[in-house]
Amino acid sequence: MAASRSVVSDTSVALPSCLAGGLRFSGQWRWLAPALLWSEVLSALHEATWRGELTREEADAAWAVFAGLPVYREDVCELADEAWRIADEFGLAKTYDPELGFVVDPVELEKLAK
Numbered sequence: 573m574a575a576s577r578s579v580v581s582d583t584s585v586a587l588p589s590c591l592a593g594g595l596r597f598s599g600q601w602r603w604l605a606p607a608l609l610w611s612e613v614l615s616a617l618h619e620a621t622w623r624g625e626l627t628r629e630e631a632d633a634a635w636a637v638f639a640g641l642p643v644y645r646e647d648v649c650e651l652a653d654e655a656w657r658i659a660d661e662f663g664l665a666k667t668y669d670p671e672l673g674f675v676v677d678p679v680e681l682e683k684l685a686k
Contacts, residue, residue, distance in 0.1 A: 583609065583612040583613055583616055586605070586609060586612075586613050586638060586641075586643070587613055587616050587617070587634070589637075589641075590613065590617075590634040590635070590637045590638040590641075591626075591630075591634050593637060603641065603642060603643045603644065604643075604644050605643050605644070605645060606645075606668075606671050606672055607645050607649075608668075608671075609643070609645075610638075610645070613635070613638050614635065617631040617634055617635055618631065652667075654670070655667040655670040655671045658670040
């Protein structure tokens with residue numbers, strides 16, 4: 573069955589879900605994320621271990637959960653110039669939000685930017 577709806581998230585959703593054992597989606601949902609999510613989750617787990625908030629074993633278990641989740645990586649490299657332009661247009665310091673918007677729907681984000 574093809575996914576009819578998408579869920580887009582960043583580390584603020586992915587990390588807690590990994591620590592809780594993962595999220596479950598029915599077949600009609602597809603979890604999308606920008607490519608940077610994998611680096612962010614790994615970095616956040618390392619940082620939490622470094623601060624003493626997690627043991628290495630807990631971090632390893634959370635990473636294993638994340639690695640097994642059905643998250644679809646959306647690469648936005650080809651849209652880098654457009655993300656930069658939108659960040660400039662909206663006065664954003666970071667390009668992350670426009671990039672996340674491209675994962676959601678690049679056409680709709682472009683309409684918003686015009």
